[in-house]
Amino acid sequence: xxxxxxxxxxxxxxxxxxxxxxxxxxxxxxxxxxxxxxxxxxxxxxxxxxxxxxxxxxxxxxxxxxxxxxxxxxxxxxxxxxxxxxxxxxxxxxxxxxxxxxxxxxxxxxxxxxxxxxxxxxxxxxxxxxxxxxxxxxxxxxxxxxxxxxxxxxxxxxxxxxxxxxxxxxxxxxxxxxxxxxxxxxxxxxxxxxxxxxxxxxxxxxxxxxxxxxxxxxxxxxxxxxxxxxxxxxxxxxxxxxxxxxxxxxxxxxxxx
Ligand code: ADP
Ligand code: MG
Numbered sequence: 001x002x003x004x005x006x007x008x009x010x011x012x013x014x015x016x017x018x019x020x021x022x023x024x025x026x027x028x029x030x031x032x033x034x035x036x037x038x039x040x041x042x043x044x045x046x047x048x049x050x051x052x053x054x055x056x057x058x059x060x061x062x063x064x065x066x067x068x069x070x071x072x073x074x075x076x077x078x079x080x081x082x083x084x085x086x087x088x089x090x091x092x093x094x095x096x097x098x099x100x101x102x103x104x105x106x107x108x109x110x111x112x113x114x115x116x117x118x119x120x121x122x123x124x125x126x127x128x129x130x131x132x133x134x135x136x137x138x139x140x141x142x143x144x145x146x147x148x149x150x151x152x153x154x155x156x157x158x159x160x161x162x163x164x165x166x167x168x169x170x171x172x173x174x175x176x177x178x179x180x181x182x183x184x185x186x187x188x189x190x191x192x193x194x195x196x197x198x199x200x201x202x203x204x205x206x207x208x209x210x211x212x213x214x215x216x217x218x219x220x221x222x223x224x225x226x227x228x229x230x231x232x233x234x235x236x237x238x239x240x241x242x243x244x245x246x247x248x249x250x251x252x253x254x255x256x257x
Contacts, residue, residue, distance in 0.1 A: 023086070024185065024216050025051035025074060032069055039095030043069045044080070045239040051186070051218065056211040058219045058227040065218040068189055070236070074218065075187045075241055076100045076109050088184070105134070109178030109186045109215075111207075113193035115170040117177075118161040121150060124158040127176045134181070148176035152206065168199035185216045192226055202217035204229045229251060 032044040043066045051057055059067050072078040073085065076092055085092045087107060095103070110116075117126045123143050131141035149158050152172040163169055173190060178186060188207065192200040204226060211217040219230060227233045231253060235242045245252040 002226075008010050018103045023056070024053045024088055025049065025235075026086040028084045030070075030085060032066075032073065032078075032080045034077055036053075039050035044073075045082070047239075047241060049241065051216060052217055054211070054214055056208070056217050056231040057228040057234060058221055059234045059236055060220075060222060060224075060227050060231070063222070065236045066122075066239040067236055070187050070217065071187050071220050075110060076104050099142070101180075104151070105130070105174075105181055107184050109181065110192045111171070111174050111178050111186060111188035113190035115162070115167075117170055117173060118172065119162050122153060122159050123163050123165065123173045124168050126173055127180055130177065130181050144180060144220075145176070148180055149173070152176045166199070167195050168202050171195065171203050172197075172206060175210075179210070181216065185218065186210060188217070188219045190220055190222070191224060192221065197225075200226065215222075 022071055027047055028050075030044055030047040031042070034041045034043060047070060059070065062069050069078065071105040073080050074087075076087075076095070087103065090103070092103065118129070119124075121129070123211070124142060127148055128138075128141040128145035131144060136144070146155065146158060149155055150243075152175060154176070157165060157169060157173075162173070165173065186207065191207065192203055192246060195203060199253075207219065208229060217230070219226065220229050228247075231247045232255075233245045235244060239240055244255050246255045
């Protein structure tokens with residue numbers, strides 16, 4: 001009997017450990033205001049959000065509803081005022097810039113609407129840049145960068161400058177750069193906002209495939225077709241989560257849980 005209780009106890013502890021381990025993002029009552037000389041703007045007003053490892057999530061909402069603010073906090077690019085944000089079991093609060101950079105580099109890959117490529121560096125150098133900051137040798141980082149460009153179907157474009165690439169190609173270079181540090185999470189802020197509809201589908205296919213490979217993927221968008229591609233849509237309104245939908249049998253329905 002003693003053994004059964006003990007074994008069960010171990011089993012239970014193990015299960016709890018696993019559960020908390022797999023909660024990639026755990027946010028409780030998150031608030032954020034911006035302060036300027038003239039006014040204070042309360043942008044996030046008590047966000048509660050869990051994202052499990054491997055989820056494919058989008059965040060929708062009107063312009064100004066706080067989507068980018070939330071994504072920047074998730075990516076440890078910005079701080080918050082109150083509440084808690086746990087990333088993979090670690091409380092992300094009052095971190096030094098150095099510690100924040102370590103978590104960012106180990107966990108998160110960013111993709112932006114405007115690609116954020118460096119114009120005077122070619123595609124290969126842009127993709128390799130995060131490894132430069134990690135002090136990887138030029139030879140090694142160029143080999144790894146080429147592998148990632150190849151994965152994006154851009155091997156032949158490695159030595160082209162950004163202004164020689166189409167919008168879709170630039171975004172795939174940016175995705176290759178985001179992947180080079182093997183992130184657990186991809187955070188994309190309006191990744192298709194500057195693309196036509198055909199290229200949008202192309203970029204979404206890339207992001208969908210990355211998610212299928214196991215990368216937790218969170219996309220901010222105001223395009224319904226983009227959000228519909230993901231498995232869960234968080235609807236943000238005036239800094240609060242209004243409701244969310246989940247995809248079952250290919251259709252999004254409101255989640256009442
Ligand atoms: P969204 O991405 O949904 O369009 P944002 O999160 O960018 O919204 O912005 C939410 C609100 O916060 C907007 O009213 C915006 O003007 C304001 N805001 C965003 N960033 C700053 C900042 N750095 N300083 C002051 N106000 C800001
Ligand atoms: Mg925004």
